[in-house]
Amino acid sequence: KMKIIIGIGGVTNGGKTTLTNRLVQTLPNCCVVHQDDFFKKTDQIEVGEDGFRQWDVITALDMESMVNTVKGWQENPVKFARSHGVNLSPEAEESNPENTGLHILIVEGFLLYNYKPLLDIYDKRYFLAIPYEECKRRRSTRTYTIPDPPGLFDGHVWPMYLKHRKEMENSGDCIEYLDGRKSRDELYNEVYESIQNLLLNNS
Numbered sequence: 001k002m003k004i005i006i007g008i009g010g011v012t013n014g015g016k017t018t019l020t021n022r023l024v025q026t027l028p029n030c031c032v033v034h035q036d037d038f039f040k041k042t043d044q045i046e047v048g049e050d051g052f053r054q055w056d057v058i059t060a061l062d063m064e065s066m067v068n069t070v071k072g073w074q075e076n077p078v079k080f081a082r083s084h085g086v087n088l089s090p091e092a093e094e095s096n097p098e099n100t101g102l103h104i105l106i107v108e109g110f111l112l113y114n115y116k117p118l119l120d121i122y123d124k125r126y127f128l129a130i131p132y133e134e135c136k137r138r139r140s141t142r143t144y145t146i147p148d149p150p151g152l153f154d155g156h157v158w159p160m161y162l163k164h165r166k167e168m169e170n171s172g173d174c175i176e177y178l179d180g181r182k183s184r185d186e187l188y189n190e191v192y193e194s195i196q197n198l199l200l201n202n203s
Ligand SMILES: Nc1ncnc2c1ncn2[C@@H]1O[C@H](COP(=O)(O)OP(=O)(O)OP(=O)(O)O)[C@@H](O)[C@H]1O
Pocket: 010, 011, 012, 013, 014, 015, 016, 017, 018, 019, 036, 110, 138, 141, 142, 180, 181, 182, 183, 184, 185, 187
């Protein structure tokens, strides 16, 4: 039974969730883990010396729980798919005696490649980037569960992004960078094709 884990990382508002949702619809037997689902409750988020709640750091997330979720998929992708309402092809069903099905997991989030226990699980790492101005513009149109207080982007979000990105680049892991300014269709086609190549090389 073949299993592939794909990381869709990148800057906030780079288009990770948009791209992931499209891939999940077209890739076979494809489950997804969204890092944003693992944010701690607001009262557990540290307030920094700058007065901002520190949302854009790894300790704002329950990473242990995220690891366990990924492990759950690794141990039994069929069960994971069923419990998450993902349809399986006949080849990927447990009833297939050959067990020839391919299972795919997409892990999507803004801090994927800065957390040791999850660094080596990926068969492929993508990273969506957009420049400062575009990121700030897109972010200003969004409302999170806790809306951004004035100054959060320049005071916390962007500086943390630059810090994490530097750490990631220094870690020497193989990452494929994507230009998030491209159209949704262009990005989808590029990554879909890239994944098809990955699958060919793995089979
Ligand atoms: N290729 C694109 N070109 C222009 N705008 C895009 C593109 N992809 C997504 N968007 C828009 O940018 C915003 C962010 O997209 P999305 O939510 O997919 O990003 P994200 O990386 O998941 O952000 P977050 O940090 O909130 O998780 C949304 O308003 C979305 O409609």
